[in-house]
Amino acid sequence: QRILQEDLEWAKANSLLFHKHRVGCVNMISSPGAGKTTILTETINALSHDMRIGVIEGDVETDLDASRIRRTGVPAVQINTKGGCHLSAAQVNGALGQLPLERLDLIFIENVGNLVCPSIFDLGEHAKAVVLSTPEGDDKSAKYPAIFARSAAMLINKADLLACGALDFDVEKAIGQARRLNANLEVFVISAKTGQGLDQWCQWLRRLVSQVK
Amino acid sequence: QRILQEDLEWAKANSLLFHKHRVGCVNMISSPGAGKTTILTETINALSHDMRIGVIEGDVETDLDASRIRRTGVPAVQINTKGGCHLSAAQVNGALGQLPLERLDLIFIENVGNLVCPSIFDLGEHAKAVVLSTPEGDDKSAKYPAIFARSAAMLINKADLLACGALDFDVEKAIGQARRLNANLEVFVISAKTGQGLDQWCQWLRRLVSQVK
Numbered sequence A, B: 001q002r003i004l005q006e007d008l009e010w011a012k013a014n015s016l017l018f019h020k021h022r023v024g025c026v027n028m029i030s031s032p033g034a035g036k037t038t039i040l041t042e043t044i045n046a047l048s049h050d051m052r053i054g055v056i057e058g059d060v061e062t063d064l065d066a067s068r069i070r071r072t073g074v075p076a077v078q079i080n081t082k083g084g085c086h087l088s089a090a091q092v093n094g095a096l097g098q099l100p101l102e103r104l105d106l107i108f109i110e111n112v113g114n115l116v117c118p119s120i121f122d123l124g125e126h127a128k129a130v131v132l133s134t135p136e137g138d139d140k141s142a143k144y145p146a147i148f149a150r151s152a153a154m155l156i157n158k159a160d161l162l163a164c165g166a167l168d169f170d171v172e173k174a175i176g177q178a179r180r181l182n183a184n185l186e187v188f189v190i191s192a193k194t195g196q197g198l199d200q201w202c203q204w205l206r207r208l209v210s211q212v213k
């Protein structure tokens, strides 16, 4: 309980920083391998002409994801939790010190791959976005409800795999179950591999950033 | 720290129960949707002629998985963690009280879908088995090393999806990386959908149970 309380102070400090520099912030959360990093590299490629983007990467080990992000040309800070199952606001605050906030419009936080713990922690972000990939199955919002209830947006990724007929993922069922938990949830059905649906997601991000300016 | 210590007492109590009733126990761990429940129902169908099996299901919410297991005819106890990100030995001890231990040969524990937290907790099981599914990508053992280091077996599931050409999962790379963390790791490349590789996994389970008898 005390840990959560202390971290809330850091979350407030982070949101004051975002407010001061008029920078948007989205916290990306999913199971391991749902496609967060692939979505981010495609999103950066689509937006970086008209928006200055930075990324904070959270992983238990390695800087594999930060290196993938840096290849797009935007700054990325890697946090290794060394066994921790989620990013804390304090860790994010440390990473913000390594980003040129005054020259950024949007910061993505890619959280540790975990559908449970990251849903509890407020990092000072403007919105949480949950990624659900089609191979995981369409029952995840019922089984892991907290993150779907607390997210502003849900991206159903790997929609390209539905065509090969080996998955039993019902898109309408997955959206219906998530909306029962969260009626205002924005839903994007996408494929980070083929580019399907990324336009609408980028529009949503542009709106988020324009509200912050 | 104190929580871990207390839970170790429960883990000891569980392993004494397994020893007393000469029952094997395997703790199945994976990301959400990697295929634990599907693997278990297929494994039960293949083994339940010559082995008496029980299952303890761990989920944040719902009894969807326990109902799927009960349809095979074996007893299943559902634990809802209500937000907890892993099963504790104390919860498992409570569930063991609801299973006919004297009439079972093998108990599976299907843990909460999470590659991080369940790796730390000892539930009194004979072995942990980690399931990695091909859509998640082949870098997971490097990024989430603890569970791969602490498991006796790794099942690479959804091998059927490799044939549709939309995944970039290198089986040799995934096995090599995991074996660097854990040289003795038994590896099974399977498909719970087509049945590929399930024979070898069932052989391994038979060996585990015969050692307990």
Ligand SMILES: Nc1nc2c(ncn2[C@@H]2O[C@H](COP(=O)(O)OP(=O)(O)OP(=O)(O)O)[C@@H](O)[C@H]2O)c(=O)[nH]1
Pocket: A030, A031, A032, A033, A034, A035, A036, A037, A038, A039, A065, A112, A113, A157, A158, A159, A160, A161, A190, A191, A192, A193, A194, B135, B136, B137, B138, B140, B143, B166, B167, B168, B169
């Ligand atoms: N077919 C298909 N594969 C995808 C798509 N998006 C990502 N992938 C693949 O899915 C695997 C995992 O993608 P990542 O982007 O690394 O996933 P992640 O959520 O960042 O993973 P962690 O950071 O480890 O939790 C990789 O093999 C990607 O190539 C998609 O839209 N379609």
Ligand SMILES: Nc1nc2c(ncn2[C@@H]2O[C@H](COP(=O)(O)OP(=O)(O)OP(=O)(O)O)[C@@H](O)[C@H]2O)c(=O)[nH]1
Pocket: A135, A136, A137, A138, A140, A143, A166, A167, A168, A169, B030, B031, B032, B033, B034, B035, B036, B037, B038, B039, B065, B112, B113, B157, B158, B159, B160, B161, B190, B191, B192, B193, B194
């Ligand atoms: N193509 C294919 N799909 C599979 C295979 N195994 C499981 N699935 C599908 O993967 C999805 C998730 O499977 P589950 O067995 O529910 O996964 P789980 O690990 O038990 O999920 P949680 O308990 O929620 O963590 C379902 O849609 C299954 O049909 C497989 O070998 N091949």
Ligand SMILES: [Mg+2]
Pocket: A036, A037, A038, A065, A110
């Ligand atoms: Mg990633």
Ligand SMILES: [Mg+2]
Pocket: B035, B036, B037, B038, B065, B110
């Ligand atoms: Mg399951």
Ligand SMILES: [Zn+2]
Pocket: A085, A086, A117, A118, B085, B117
């Ligand atoms: Zn956690």
Ligand SMILES: [Zn+2]
Pocket: A085, A117, B085, B086, B117, B118
């Ligand atoms: Zn945890």
